[in-house]
Amino acid sequence: MFHPLRVSEVERLTDDSVAVTFAVPPELRETFRHTPGQHVALRRVGDGDGIRRTYSICAPADEHPVLRVGIRLVEGGEFSTYALKELAEGDTVDVMEPTGRFVLTPRAGYFAAIVGGSGITPVLSIASTLLAREPEARFCLIRSDRTVASTMFLEEVADLKDRYPDRFQLVTVVSREEQQTGLTSGRLDEERLAGLLPALLSVDSVDGWFLCGPFGLVTGAERALRTLGVRRKTIHQEIFHVDDALAPPAPAATRPVPAGGSTLTATLDGRSGSWPVQEGESLLETVLRSRADAPYACKGGVCGTCRAFLVSGEVRMDRNFALEPEETEAGFVLACQSRPATTQVELDFDR
Incomplete structure (x- = not known):
């Protein structure tokens, strides 16, 4: 079910991304209370059932949670173009209740995430909520972006590093420019991750892996983890974008569609x-x-x-x-x- 919510802030994150915050009235606070990692579907008011898109909630799930989502411009994307070029404070957007199973209920343990681009959005909510609520939890974030300038939530992630220096590990990789410090540039593909992960952390001691981003990164990361002996049930994934050129073709029907309908x-x-x-x-x-x-x-x-x-x-x-x-x-x-x-x-x- 959609609810019309007023936009309370549109914050420019990078040249091609924004964070949008919605004002949730008191009577809907429980409706929009989210589990870290969930997303909401957005629809332009007046579009009927036309343009709908899902965006992950980036804010921590505090006692008084904020409904804030991250939106990156997609080439040809109707809603993302509207969000970056037209959406403003005071506008109204139809918002569906939070949903999704790419979640982590805070508990003691060691957790890690491999994210690409806007895949940081749900993981930011997961990591910030976990570290704030559970003093016995640790989190390792491995993130990949095209350039430093295109990196979403740069300040928010840096703040986590400052607040939890002993419990939050951050590893950043950019694919299209050289860094003065840290890892060398390049894509985080399956082969690179299989060699890199054991050098960064104790793979066997991680209680849960969270993979989020484009199709190629997520599937490559999963294969790398399986190569390293990680159990499938500890791997959670959410794909933000599927390039049809990279995605496997739809499987052939195992049996024909019923002739009589x-x-x-x-x-x-x-x-x-x-x-x-x-x-x-x-x-x-x-x-x-x-x-x-x-x-x-x-x-x-x-x-x-x-x-x-x-x-x-x-x-x-x-x-x-x-x-x-x-x-x-x-x-x-x-x-x-x-x-x-x-x-x-x-x-x-x-x-």
């Missing part, structure tokens, strides 16, 4: 309905024809907002960059990427 039954907010699936449409599109309140944001298999439980029937997913293997094994699917493989399919969006 298919019917979808879906439960959403306690109400159920059944509708015929039209040729070529995803299950999310089927639901949206009758239920405009169906949850979604990116429609690209990246954000996970349309996650639903497959109660019965079979589907094929074209792409999945949001669900963890444990989630798909448990029966969850992305409605925006799912197409029916049986004549009857039932989804539950409420689980």
Whole structure:
């Protein structure tokens, strides 16, 4: 469900990114209370169900949390262009309640993150909340950016280093310019990370890994960690951008779409309905024809907002960059990427 919120601040971070803060009225404070690492979907007022985009919350989850998101300009991106060039204090934006499972509930332990570009946004919330709440926690942040000038939340990360010098380790890499100190420039690919990580920290002692950024960095980091013997269940990932040239092609259907068509039954907010699936449409599109309140944001298999439980029937997913293997094994699917493989399919969006 969307709520119209007033913009209280638009802060320029770099030439191509801003941080946007929303004023949350008292009656909605619990609605917008977030777990560190979650994101919200934004929609321009007046766009109806047109332009929606998800952005991670960068603020710590304090007792009185602030709703602040980081937005980086994407070439051709309608909402990011609007946010950087038009959005101003006093404007109103439709904001959906926080969601997402790329989260860390503060607890004692040793945690590490590998991020690229705007992937710092949710990790900033995770690290700042963890270090403030849990004195027995440590955090290592390995971040990659194109240049120092393009680095988002530079001051906020430096502040964490100053406040927690013994518990926060920061490693920075820039890919397009030389640094006077620190690591040499270049991309953090699988081969480089496999050699670099053991020299930076005790890989075996890390209780949880958080990978966030573009598709290539996240998948390369995961492969490097698996090469180093890290267990899959300790690796959490969120992809911010998928370059179609790098992403694997959609898998071929394991069975043909039912010749006689298919019917979808879906439960959403306690109400159920059944509708015929039209040729070529995803299950999310089927639901949206009758239920405009169906949850979604990116429609690209990246954000996970349309996650639903497959109660019965079979589907094929074209792409999945949001669900963890444990989630798909448990029966969850992305409605925006799912197409029916049986004549009857039932989804539950409420689980």
